[in-house]
Amino acid sequence: MKKIIFCVTFLLIAFSGKAQWLLSNNGLSANSQLSWKLFTLDNNTAIISYGGYMEYKIAITTNGGVNWQNISPPNNIECVIDLYAFSTQYIFIATGNGKIYKTTDGGNNWEVVYHNPAQTDFINYIKFFDVQNGVAIGDASQTDKPLAVLRTTDGGVNWVNINSAQLIGAVSGSIWHRISFPSSEVGYFRQSNYNLT
Secondary structure, eight states, X not given: OOOOOOOOOEEEEEETTEEEEEEOOTTSOTTOOEEEEEEESSSSOEEEEEEETTEEEXXXXXXXXXXXXXXXXXXXXXXXXXXXXXXXSXXXXXXXXXXXXXXXXXXXXXXXXXXXXXXXXXXXXXXXXXXSOEEEEEEESSTTSOOEEEEESSTTSOOEETTTTOOSOSOOOGGGOOEEOSSSSOOEEOOOSSSOO
């Protein structure tokens, strides 16, 4: 079961120690039902993935949420579950159909940099520590297979499953992120009792 989060974007601004929430959704579709990921680059720049059934979008603000501009997601994606960006041009997305895409031109062109249905069919976590080193997590394609814990050391060109010894079971927790990496060498995982091998 997927958790539904209504897509209304607010911006928190602190003035003299008092925080205020301002509605900042100009440019986002009012009828979108799901908001999967909000990623901030700085105080003024953020990227959001959102959308309804089979109509997923990615939007960027560079003026603190005053305006949002939609960029083109890859064709035929199931949904954007997670994303990581170095800039508004250089973005990685993890999808619900087990693929990792990369754009270096703000979404004009997308390249599949990972797809291995034998390892995972649902990628739900992606994080980079610098432009070369990153990790991604995907649920196993079958419950008797290990969770895919993927690592790249060349900017996403190649991904290696570092959980091939089946130390961690099949399910990473869907979109509820039971795994987190504070550094490229250390990761934390909270085991679920659902569908583990």
